[in-house]
Amino acid sequence: MITGSQKPINEIIKLVEPYKKVLILGCGTCVKTCFAGGEDEVAVLASALRLSFKQMAKSIDIEELTIERQCENEFIQEASPGIARNEAILSLACGAGVQAMAKRFAKEVVLPGVNTTFIGIQESPGIFTEECSGCGNCSLAIFGGVCPVTRCAKKLLNGPCGGSQNGVCEIDPDTPCAWHLIIERLTTLGQLDNLKTYIPPKNWNTSLSGGPRKLIREDHII
Amino acid sequence: MEIHNTPKLTLFHCINSFEETPSMFDNCQVKTVKMACASMTKDIHLLRAFEAGSDAVLVLVCPDKGCRYAQGSIRAKKRVDYVKTILDDIGMDGRRLSIFNTTAKDSRAITDIIQKTLVALETIGPNPALNHLN
Ligand code: SF4
Numbered sequence: 267m268i269t270g271s272q273k274p275i276n277e278i279i280k281l282v283e284p285y286k287k288v289l290i291l292g293c294g295t296c297v298k299t300c301f302a303g304g305e306d307e308v309a310v311l312a313s314a315l316r317l318s319f320k321q322m323a324k325s326i327d328i329e330e331l332t333i334e335r336q337c338e339n340e341f342i343q344e345a346s347p348g349i350a351r352n353e354a355i356l357s358l359a360c361g362a363g364v365q366a367m368a369k370r371f372a373k374e375v376v377l378p379g380v381n382t383t384f385i386g387i388q389e390s391p392g393i394f395t396e397e398c399s400g401c402g403n404c405s406l407a408i409f410g411g412v413c414p415v416t417r418c419a420k421k422l423l424n425g426p427c428g429g430s431q432n433g434v435c436e437i438d439p440d441t442p443c444a445w446h447l448i449i450e451r452l453t454t455l456g457q458l459d460n461l462k463t464y465i466p467p468k469n470w471n472t473s474l475s476g477g478p479r480k481l482i483r484e485d486h487i488i
Numbered sequence: 489m490e491i492h493n494t495p496k497l498t499l500f501h502c503i504n505s506f507e508e509t510p511s512m513f514d515n516c517q518v519k520t521v522k523m524a525c526a527s528m529t530k531d532i533h534l535l536r537a538f539e540a541g542s543d544a545v546l547v548l549v550c551p552d553k554g555c556r557y558a559q560g561s562i563r564a565k566k567r568v569d570y571v572k573t574i575l576d577d578i579g580m581d582g583r584r585l586s587i588f589n590t591t592a593k594d595s596r597a598i599t600d601i602i603q604k605t606l607v608a609l610e611t612i613g614p615n616p617a618l619n620h621l622n
């Protein structure tokens with residue numbers, strides 16, 4: 267999932283201040299799971315904005331809507347009537363969702379209400395961790411399913427640095443050493459020999475460092 | 489502009505933490521909201537109580553270890569703390585929202601909480617969004 271957190275309310279207030287009618291548009295998938303932009307967060311933000319604007323004696327009409335996914339045209343369609351009724355859309359989706367809305371509604375103001383953070387998982391209730399950097403060339407098979415590209419602070423691909431101590435990374439005692447985890451996993455799987463494979467310097471052309479990427483599935487293009 | 493002299497309170501409570509007794513609500517208007525468990529305390533309900541004109545919102549829940557669903561009171565406290573930060577951020581003063589561990593039988597403690605809330609409101613002031621509520 268894509269994780270993110272809602273922007274500070276005062277930043278959001280500044281974004282919506284110029285408009286009298288605002289649609290707060292939630293996304294019911296990733297950002298809902300990380301409590302940044304599902305219908306509950308839309309409702310709380312709408313209420314907080316109303317209270318805030320009432321204190322300033324400013325009038326603002328806020329409409330609330332949460333669609334299944336803002337990154338897919340099929341679901342975006344549902345927001346059309348609400349968008350037509352408002353002057354601006356405050357999207358609580360990730361950056362992909364915000365941009366999908368902006369592409370689909372080229373003449374509408376679409377504002378971001380969430381800071382998109384990373385591709386990750388909910389490790390335990392309320393705790394989200396980054397697991398994948400979308401490097402475009404996945405090597406998890408060799409690393410026992412633990413990604414050093416993302417989870418090793420130095421992105422080391424051929425074993426730990428000298429700073430790994432008691433299973434934690436030297437950059438932060440709250441960060442597990444990815445290489446400690448890789449070795450533990452490979453031991454469990456009986457695949458420690460994987461460590462003998464030399465991993466050459468990574469070709470970052472397939473990652474964002476190679477410029478914006480595009481995925482093409484010819485068989486789905488009509 | 490509405491004249492709003494008698495403080496308005498909304499009191500959310502779980503079934504084990506509150507029972508109304510005579511004179512408990514002297515000098516204020518109180519709307520009570522009964523919850524099956526403190527874990528039903530939701531951020532949006534607390535905020536909507538302020539939108540509805542409450543000057544202060546109280547949440548009464550069981551003592552931490554007394555919650556029959558184990559963690560209801562702890563969850564309620566975390567949600568209250570979260571809404572307090574929102575209130576602070578929007579200039580409404582988080583102190584107008586509070587949570588207490590009470591038992592229904594202890595009406596003296598509950599009356600005391602309400603009266604102390606009224607005293608605190610003299611410093612905090614009325615709901616600042618009230619005069620502009622639609
Ligand atoms: S718009 Fe973003 S947050 Fe929403 S479903 Fe798509 S990827 Fe997830």
Ligand code: SF4
Pocket residue numbers: 397398399400401402403404405406413414415416
């Ligand atoms: S190797 Fe690349 S694609 Fe695979 S998990 Fe790591 S960053 Fe993601």
